[in-house]
Amino acid sequence: MIHNVFNEDLLTKHKTLQFKGQHMDPAPPLTIINKEEEYKVEEVWKHRKRGREIQYLVHWKGYGDKHD
Secondary structure: OOOOOOOHHHOOOOOOOOOHHHOOOOOOOOEEEOOEEEOOEEEEEEEEEEOOEEEEEEEEOOOOHHHO
16 A cells, blocks of 8 residues: 655655756657546566566557656
8 A cells, every 4th residue: 555645855856857868758648538547558578476466567559668
């Protein structure tokens, strides 16, 4: 469970990007279906077991590798 309160000291100010390679392309527009955001999976790249859960590394359709 994620707690809905956190310490404001953990916040940092936004920093402008210093190098060309740090720029991320904008995300494609969202698809809204039944008032919920919809994303499409292009490919599942990896998976791993953490305790009782399985975690997946997913490549989303229309997004770059930095969004995985």
